[in-house]
Amino acid sequence: MNKRNLTAAEMSLLNCHNCGLLSKKMDHVRVLLRCPRCGTQLHRRKPRSIPQTWALLVAAYMMYIPANLLPIMTTTHLGHVQSDTIISGVIYLLVSGSWPLALIIFIASVFVPVLKLFILTYLVLSVQLKSQWRPVDRTRLYRITETIGRWSMVDIYVVTLMVALVNIEGLADVEAGPGAIAFGAVVILTMFAAMVFDPRLIWDNIRHTHE
Amino acid sequence: MSQHLSLIACHECDLLYKIDCSSRQGIAKCQRCGAVLVRHERHKLEQTLALTITGLMLFIVANAFPILSMRFEEQITETILFTGVKRLYDQGMWPLAILVFLTSIAFPFLRLMALLYVFLPIKFNRTPWKMAVIFRLVYSFRPWSMIEVFMLGILVSIVKLTAIAAIIPGLALWSFAVLIFVLAATATSLDPDLVWDRLDKQA
Ligand SMILES: [Zn+2]
Ligand SMILES: [Zn+2]
Numbered sequence: 001m002n003k004r005n006l007t008a009a010e011m012s013l014l015n016c017h018n019c020g021l022l023s024k025k026m027d028h029v030r031v032l033l034r035c036p037r038c039g040t041q042l043h044r045r046k047p048r049s050i051p052q053t054w055a056l057l058v059a060a061y062m063m064y065i066p067a068n069l070l071p072i073m074t075t076t077h078l079g080h081v082q083s084d085t086i087i088s089g090v091i092y093l094l095v096s097g098s099w100p101l102a103l104i105i106f107i108a109s110v111f112v113p114v115l116k117l118f119i120l121t122y123l124v125l126s127v128q129l130k131s132q133w134r135p136v137d138r139t140r141l142y143r144i145t146e147t148i149g150r151w152s153m154v155d156i157y158v159v160t161l162m163v164a165l166v167n168i169e170g171l172a173d174v175e176a177g178p179g180a181i182a183f184g185a186v187v188i189l190t191m192f193a194a195m196v197f198d199p200r201l202i203w204d205n206i207r208h209t210h211e
Numbered sequence: 212m213s214q215h216l217s218l219i220a221c222h223e224c225d226l227l228y229k230i231d232c233s234s235r236q237g238i239a240k241c242q243r244c245g246a247v248l249v250r251h252e253r254h255k256l257e258q259t260l261a262l263t264i265t266g267l268m269l270f271i272v273a274n275a276f277p278i279l280s281m282r283f284e285e286q287i288t289e290t291i292l293f294t295g296v297k298r299l300y301d302q303g304m305w306p307l308a309i310l311v312f313l314t315s316i317a318f319p320f321l322r323l324m325a326l327l328y329v330f331l332p333i334k335f336n337r338t339p340w341k342m343a344v345i346f347r348l349v350y351s352f353r354p355w356s357m358i359e360v361f362m363l364g365i366l367v368s369i370v371k372l373t374a375i376a377a378i379i380p381g382l383a384l385w386s387f388a389v390l391i392f393v394l395a396a397t398a399t400s401l402d403p404d405l406v407w408d409r410l411d412k413q414a
Contacts, residue, residue: 004243005227008220013227015220018347019407022218022227037410038343093371101370104363139223139244150357153314157364158371160311163302164295165281165288165372172283172375176304184310191354203224203244 009204014042046198053124056193060117063185070179073159077172085179086110086155108154109183116145116152116190123197130205142199149194152187156180221246255400256334262397263326269390270320277381278365281372291383292316318356319394325349326397329406338409346406353398359391 008015013022016035023033023042033042071083084092086109093102119141126138159176166174218227223246228239230249239248277289292315299308325348332339339345365384372378 007225008218008227009225011227013218013220015222015225017222018343018350019403019410020219020222021407022220037407038347040343040347096374098370098374101367104367108363135224136244139246142223143246146354150354150360151363153357153360154364154367156307156311157315157361158367160295160299160307161279161290161364161368162371163298164290165279165368166283167288167298168283168286171286175302176299176307181304181306184307188310195354199223199244200225203226 007200007203009044009200014044016040016042017046045200045204046196049196049198049201050124050128052196053120053193056189056196057117057120057124060186060189060193063182063189064113064117067179067182067186070182071177072155072179072183073162074175074177075162075166075172076174083177086183089155105155105158108151112148112152113186113190116149116194119145120190120193120197123202127201127205132206135202135206138202139199142194142197142202145190145194149187149191153184156184156187219248221248255402256330256405258400259326259397259402260330260334262393262400263323263330266323266390266393266397267320267327269386269393270323273383273386273390274316276383276386278383278387279369279372279381280379281376282379283376289381314355314357315361318352319358322349322352322356323397325352326401333405333409338413342406343410346403349401356394358387358394362387362391 008022012025014025014033015022016038018040019035019038021035021037023036025033025042025044034040035042068086071085072089074081074083076082086105090102090106090110093099093105123138123142126133131138159174159180162174163176166172217230219230220227221241221244224241224244226241226243228241228248230239238250240246241248274292277291280287280289296308296312296316299305299311325345328339329342329346329349332342365387369378369380
């Protein structure tokens with residue numbers, strides 16, 4: 001590839017994010033354009049992508065604190081009460097000998113959320129600082145956050161199933177804790193953050209050397 | 212106002228490509244960022260429909276039958292998918308109950324229904340009402356439909372609970388397992404151009 005293709009934006013074309021049809025953008029027309037084929041609103045880039053991503057990321061960072069400090073689950077077994085946070089749950093699994101399980105929960109509940117927050121923060125900053133560094137790899141990082149984010153929900157489902165199953169009058173009982181709500185919020189907020197971030201912004205900053 | 216062109220733009224880096232409409236087969240990737248540009252497969256309508264209907268049937272089984280039963284000191288507790296949602300709600304954890312309900316029940320179901328709503332009429336050469344809007348939902352719901360994550364949650368729970376009680380997998384567990392493969396196959400067989408071509412023809 002010696003000579004680069006032009007981008008849709010350079011050609012004043014709008015790409016419909018729903019059906020992929022390209023439409024000509026009229027500079028002097030101030031009305032909102034809709035895709036002539038499917039009716040979706042057209043934007044050159046996702047509107048207000050950077051401030052929205054920031055807002056969702058900040059909210060996610062704030063929820064991350066109670067998500068880790070508050071118990072996600074409280075178990076009552078024959079009068080003995082035990083509250084678990086995400087980390088104490090992982091440590092408990094590790095100590096009780098099921099390290100593969102501890103690893104799964106650690107990756108899904110600790111590693112993935114942090115990784116996702118850091119990657120998205122880095123991507124937004126790199127766009128704002130007009131970084132020229134490895135756009136392909138940065139797009140790849142974006143794709144990774146899109147795919148892995150939902151797997152953090154595992155712990156929420158484990159709590160749900162524990163609550164549903166361990167429910168025996170007088171013997172054993174499991175209750176979900178407020179940490180689970182905060183953790184669920186972290187997962188949702190980072191998923192939205194990944195959705196509102198527009199990876200094309202990474203490429204808009206790249207200066208072309210081959211032209 | 213707008214003008215049709217035989218060009219497509221990469222949805223991840225905005226680079227333009229000319230597409231050859233005659234050779235609609237296989238996968239084309241963006242040379243610059245590696246995103247999938249187009250994925251064309253021929254005659255997949257029947258397959259998509261069959262998979263969607265199979266998926267809906269499995270979904271009903273997965274919801275109607277117990278996922279797991281637990282025997283604990285001569286007492287048996289059974290849980291269907293909805294039990295957890297209801298118990299969370301009863302404990303005052305309604306945000307969590309809603310989250311689990313939406314991601315494990317509502318979105319997977321709505322996604323399958325939207326597919327059926329769009330592709331069944333196309334099969335009979337009709338255009339359903341608001342097709343583009345409904346079809347958009349198929350994509351919007353995709354990240355929020357977390358059946359496979361739920362399945363991993365079930366497996367983790369089984370291992371956790373076998374330490375203290377006897378766990379018996381229920382019929383819904385097997386339906387879930389098959390449903391994951393059916394949903395994945397539905398996603399690959401799906402040809403969005405069937406929908407957009409239909410809209411082009413109408414215009
Ligand atoms: Zn469109
Ligand atoms: Zn690209």
